[in-house]
Amino acid sequence: AAGVIQSPRHLIKEKRETATLKCYPIPRHDTVYWYQQGPGQDPQFLISFYEKMQSDKGSIPDRFSAQQFSDYHSELNMSSLELGDSALYFCASSYGSLQETQYFGPGTRLLVL
Amino acid sequence: GESVGLHLPTLSVQEGDNSIINCAYSNSASDYFIWYKQESGKGPQFIIDIRSNMDKRQGQRVTVLLNKTVKHLSLQIAATQPGDSAVYFCAENNAGGGNKLTFGTGTQLKVEL
Numbered sequence: 001a002a003g004v005i006q007s008p009r010h011l012i013k014e015k016r017e018t019a020t021l022k023c024y025p026i027p028r029h030d031t032v033y034w035y036q037q038g039p040g041q042d043p044q045f046l047i048s049f050y051e052k053m054q055s056d057k058g059s060i061p062d063r064f065s066a067q068q069f070s071d072y073h074s075e076l077n078m079s080s081l082e083l084g085d086s087a088l089y090f091c092a093s094s095y096g097s098l099q100e101t102q103y104f105g106p107g108t109r110l111l112v113l
Numbered sequence: 114g115e116s117v118g119l120h121l122p123t124l125s126v127q128e129g130d131n132s133i134i135n136c137a138y139s140n141s142a143s144d145y146f147i148w149y150k151q152e153s154g155k156g157p158q159f160i161i162d163i164r165s166n167m168d169k170r171q172g173q174r175v176t177v178l179l180n181k182t183v184k185h186l187s188l189q190i191a192a193t194q195p196g197d198s199a200v201y202f203c204a205e206n207n208a209g210g211g212n213k214l215t216f217g218t219g220t221q222l223k224v225e226l
Contacts, residue, residue, distance in 0.1 A: 035214075042202055042216035042217065043157065043202075043216050044216075045215070048212055055211070058213050092156075098208060098212060100212075103159060104158070105156050107154075107155070
């Protein structure tokens, strides 16, 4: 079965640079979620989109923005990167937005030097 | 409030034994709960979910128990196998609070041969 696709899988950036993470949800899924996971920590919710509209917002820094496009893929844009942004970034998708099973992608490992 | 794990509790079991992983949640308004399995370097993998109108749900080799009185969730894995070795997270959602998942502190399950 098709899964959530994330690209790139690994990314190395310098401080103050920008990064763009991409997420392609499972076919027919209309909701995407972004989570950040620091080393040894649990995933923390950042933001979600349902039918191309922002549906919920968590602890996402103002330096980050995201959107969902007409083909339902989503991009997380990160600017003025800081060392503390180094983490795993997961995208999840679901069909429907209210208490539907969220299926996670393999993640993007971001390292900020 | 949010739970963030600073270090992972570890459960070691012998192959073939049953495993019980526990989770305490803090939000009494949460009404949807999910267990995820996360292997090193991979995204969380859905195992089983339960809604607050149930106190038990069974899957293949797994059972989730929900005790809303004491805000406690457990995952039972029967006949634990080496492939079950991973970090297990419980996650909660409150329908009135958006579609984000709040993850609990993970538990590292180690299966000894």
